[in-house]
Amino acid sequence: MAEDSELDLPASIAASWGLRERSGKGPKPGLSIDRIVRAAVAIAESDGLGAVSMSRVAADLGASTMSLYRYVASKDELLMLMMDAPVAKPPESRPDEGWRAGLERWARELRVVYLRHPWLVRVPISGPPITPNQIMWMEAALRALTGTPLEEGEKVSTVLLLSALVRSDVALFADLQDAARTGPYLQHLLRSYSRWLRTLTDEERFPAVRAAVDAGVFDEAENGVFVEPEEDYDFEFGLGRVLDGLDALMRSRSG
Amino acid sequence: MAEDSELDLPASIAASWGLRERSGKGPKPGLSIDRIVRAAVAIAESDGLGAVSMSRVAADLGASTMSLYRYVASKDELLMLMMDAPVAKPPESRPDEGWRAGLERWARELRVVYLRHPWLVRVPISGPPITPNQIMWMEAALRALTGTPLEEGEKVSTVLLLSALVRSDVALFADLQDAARTGPYLQHLLRSYSRWLRTLTDEERFPAVRAAVDAGVFDEAENGVFVEPEEDYDFEFGLGRVLDGLDALMRSRSG
DNA sequence: CCATAGCGCGTATGGCATACGCAGAAGAGG
DNA sequence: CCTCTTCTGCGTATGCCATACGCGCTATGG
Numbered sequence: 330m331a332e333d334s335e336l337d338l339p340a341s342i343a344a345s346w347g348l349r350e351r352s353g354k355g356p357k358p359g360l361s362i363d364r365i366v367r368a369a370v371a372i373a374e375s376d377g378l379g380a381v382s383m384s385r386v387a388a389d390l391g392a393s394t395m396s397l398y399r400y401v402a403s404k405d406e407l408l409m410l411m412m413d414a415p416v417a418k419p420p421e422s423r424p425d426e427g428w429r430a431g432l433e434r435w436a437r438e439l440r441v442v443y444l445r446h447p448w449l450v451r452v453p454i455s456g457p458p459i460t461p462n463q464i465m466w467m468e469a470a471l472r473a474l475t476g477t478p479l480e481e482g483e484k485v486s487t488v489l490l491l492s493a494l495v496r497s498d499v500a501l502f503a504d505l506q507d508a509a510r511t512g513p514y515l516q517h518l519l520r521s522y523s524r525w526l527r528t529l530t531d532e533e534r535f536p537a538v539r540a541a542v543d544a545g546v547f548d549e550a551e552n553g554v555f556v557e558p559e560e561d562y563d564f565e566f567g568l569g570r571v572l573d574g575l576d577a578l579m580r581s582r583s584g
Numbered sequence: 585m586a587e588d589s590e591l592d593l594p595a596s597i598a599a600s601w602g603l604r605e606r607s608g609k610g611p612k613p614g615l616s617i618d619r620i621v622r623a624a625v626a627i628a629e630s631d632g633l634g635a636v637s638m639s640r641v642a643a644d645l646g647a648s649t650m651s652l653y654r655y656v657a658s659k660d661e662l663l664m665l666m667m668d669a670p671v672a673k674p675p676e677s678r679p680d681e682g683w684r685a686g687l688e689r690w691a692r693e694l695r696v697v698y699l700r701h702p703w704l705v706r707v708p709i710s711g712p713p714i715t716p717n718q719i720m721w722m723e724a725a726l727r728a729l730t731g732t733p734l735e736e737g738e739k740v741s742t743v744l745l746l747s748a749l750v751r752s753d754v755a756l757f758a759d760l761q762d763a764a765r766t767g768p769y770l771q772h773l774l775r776s777y778s779r780w781l782r783t784l785t786d787e788e789r790f791p792a793v794r795a796a797v798d799a800g801v802f803d804e805a806e807n808g809v810f811v812e813p814e815e816d817y818d819f820e821f822g823l824g825r826v827l828d829g830l831d832a833l834m835r836s837r838s839g
Numbered sequence: 840c841c842a843t844a845g846c847g848c849g850t851a852t853g854g855c856a857t858a859c860g861c862a863g864a865a866g867a868g869g
Numbered sequence: 870c871c872t873c874t875t876c877t878g879c880g881t882a883t884g885c886c887a888t889a890c891g892c893g894c895t896a897t898g899g
């Protein structure tokens with residue numbers, strides 16, 4: 330009864346925090362959570378998240394499908410662990426830089442990680458983060474905000490806001506990549522998005538959308554700009570606005 | 585060759601824009617896209633997006649599974665149409681209110697719609713919006729920004745940013761609802777999130793997270809606050825920051 | 840009146856996650 | 870050394886799922 334709260338965390342998650350004791354009995358395990366997660370990530374990396382099935386992962390490891398369930402209770406658990414793997418270590422905090430530079434760097438680096446693994450935004454999220462690396466990223470962002478006049482709740486809200494910004498930005502890129510994989514059909518649809526939008530929106534009912542379309546805002550996808558989004562316009566704009574808004578709040582408090 | 589660009593839009597999407605001519609031949613259709621979408625939405629509403637299958641939709645309509653494919657080319661298409669249905673009509677623009685009040689109202693109303701239909705954030709998005717109501721919401725937001733010193737691209741970025749804010753906020757609520765549906769297991773896990781976070785994070789490696797936990801930031805889920813989030817703290821904070829950031833940018837330009 | 844286009848749907852295929860149980864491996868305690 | 874317990878890999882089976890295909894029918898335009 331003393332440790333009942335210990336027991337209801339998924340076993341593999343507990344393992345990722347290093348909280349499992351091997352009983353030493355029984356046969357030596359032929360696989361490991363780590364190898365399974367790595368294999369699953371490799372599949373997502375090359376063929377997209379949709380290609381990750383228990384049978385495929387097992388086949389790539391030369392094992393049978395059901396043997397995976399000795400290590401992972403369900404596919405959902407595997408997905409949770411997959412989300413934790415590629416984010417690796419968050420950026421170190423530099424004491425010399427202010428909160429703004431710190432958050433900027435944090436958000437940009439998170440975005441780079443997500444861009445390298447676009448399938449991350451496709452994992453259906455089921456609850457707040459509990460895996461180690463996810464928490465470490467949160468720690469890094471919160472650390473950049475220590476010493477600011479924000480309340481704790483506001484700091485967490487800020488981190489959520491920045492994460493949402495990164496995820497939504499990368500989602501646009503993931504769309505393009507998925508489309509490219511699915512075949513030329515969706516790809517063509519995306520490329521002609523601007524044209525379609527113009528066809529469907531008449532000047533009377535959609536003047537504002539038309540203005541944006543005619544200004545060429547949606548032509549990015551038609552050229553290749555979207556495909557190598559090292560420095561993305563949308564993202565930098567959103568990041569700038571959010572940080573400006575934080576700056577305004579802090580100034581109104583400290584001064 | 586003149587109309588080739590007309591042909592590669594999914595038929596049901598074209599129908600939702602009112603672009604289909606019925607040929608009048610053949611038997612009378614026993615179903616309609618509208619009824620199918622409504623039935624699918626009803627299922628998502630009551631049992632979650634995961635319960636929406638072609639067979640379930642057909643059964644609820646008293647039809648066979650395959651008959652649905654006469655109206656909808658694929659389940660993905662159905663999902664697209666489902667996303668369009670509940671957002672209905674966006675708020676009307678009020679000429680007397682400024683951009684800030686307009687965007688505030690827009691974001692809050694969008695959030696209310698999403699909160700009423702939390703499954704919306706669970707639909708895997710596959711590309712930019714093309715359905716009529718989605719575009720009308722975009723129009724409404726862009727309209728609130730006409731007359732501001734923002735460039736067209738910046739206006740669109742702003743709308744994307746606000747949508748991301750709404751979606752990420754509602755996603756938290758959707759987690760809770762899904763957990764409640766899945767059974768008491770996940771529900772309990774979510775309720776004890778704060779406790780778990782505290783157990784897993786030691787003071788040395790996670791001082792900032794600990795500070796937030798100890799300040800009670802994550803206790804919301806433990807009480808019922810999260811469940812009736814009519815006015816949510818995170819959301820209003822994020823919205824305020826983004827609008828403040830926009831305000832700063834506009835001031836720096838117009839003055 | 841009949842060709843044709845649109846309709847409903849039965850059947851079949853190939854995928855998926857995963858429950859269950861068996862057979863064997865290997866350390867633990869006597 | 871023996872046996873019991875625990876853990877392993879995995880074959881089999883269940884019940885979902887989306888959807889390709891083709892047949893029989895219907896109603897209308899020519």
